[in-house]
Amino acid sequence: MITGLLFATVAGLLVSLQNIFNSKVNERSGTWTTTTLVLGLGFLASLIMGLLFEGKEQFSLGNTEIWYWFAGLIGVGVVICLVNGIKLLDPTYAISIALTSQVGFALLFDSFGWLGLEKVPFTVNKLIGVLVIVAGIYVFKLSGGRKENESEQSCT
Amino acid sequence: MKGILFSFFGGAFITLQGVANSRISQDIGTWQAAMITQFTGFLVAFIILLFIRDGNWQSFKQVNPIYMISGALGAIVIFSDITAIQQIGATLTISILMIAQLSLTFIIEIKGWFGVVKQKMKLPQFIGMGMMILGVVILGF
Structure with a gap:
């Protein structure tokens, strides 16, 4: 439990x-130049870390299913959606909506045990917890008239 | 309306990505999952870049190298995300991740670190943060 909390915090x-x-x-280049650089470096770093911790095992991929090779596209989808959302809406609203749907979908995935997740039974407690978090997001984001730095979009 | 949909799906994809990575890592290992998903993402982003060409490698010369290599942090982010999802589930992982992320960004904005536009500390942000933490406590019980 504690390790899970620590990893999520890190x-x-x-x-x-x-x-x-x-x-x-991004200020100096563009969205796709930045995204290509970030994903390329993330790939290299994962390769190096894997080699350090697991040696040759890093290349024995065991049984892969075809869709594993397309999962990386989700990250590209994230960038497309957030860039357009921020362009079309006020960044603060766009990010608040994205954060809300992040937590909402997480609850959905846990409750149904989709994609091999350990099913976490849905309870009223969980719903209340998520609603309080979402309310917190809106209080945090929408009041106080802070100027958005556009630095909170998540592209990983 | 379109902006709302884009933002909505952007958030949904972030969650889907974490859960999909965690599923993939069950079969091939965590560093391996981080490696192949970022590799295929990189390829597709590169192909899009060839068409859109929104910057060139020259432009990187004007950027502090430390900011540029931060992409490498993605490896640790994905590793931690996968490990946390497997141990405490997606909802708790994403809620805690979000609180840590917003808190650090908030501190950086108050201090104006890394040349970020300085922001004033305001009461609503503390109340919002308190509510998010309360929500996580409710989730955990």
Whole structure:
């Protein structure tokens, strides 16, 4: 349990840094130049980490299903959707909506145990928890008239 | 309306991506899953780049190299995301990830680190953060 919480926290902190740094690169180039660079470097880093921790095992991929090779496209879909969402809406609204649907779909995936997830039974508690989080997102994002840095879109 | 749909699906895809990565890692391993999904994503982004050409490699010369290599962090992000989803499920993982992400971005904006436009600390942000943490506590019980 604790390791899971720690890993989720580490991922969140790094996503924050990465989004800020990516937006710095984005200022000088463009969305697709930045995305190509980020995914290329992420690939190289995963390859190196895999080789360090698992040696040759990194290349023994076991039984892959065809769709595994297309899952990377989801990341491209994320970029297309968020870039257009931010362009068409106020960034603050776009990001609030994206965060809301992130948590909403997570609850849906857990409750149905989709894609090999361990099924977490849906309870009223879970629904209330998610609703309080979503309300928190809107209080955080929409009040106080902060200017958006456009640095919070998640592209990983 | 279109903007709302784009944003909605953007968020849905982020969750789908985490869960799909976690499923793939059950068969081939975690670093392997991070490697192949980023590799195929990179290929497709590169093909799109060939058509759209929204920047050139020259433009990278003006960017601080530290900002540029941050893409490598993606490996650790995906590894951590997969591990967390397997241990505590998607809902808790994504909620905690989100709180950590918003908190650090908030601190960076207050301090104006990395040349980010400085923002003032305001009460609603603290209340919002408190509500998100309360929501996670409710989720956990």
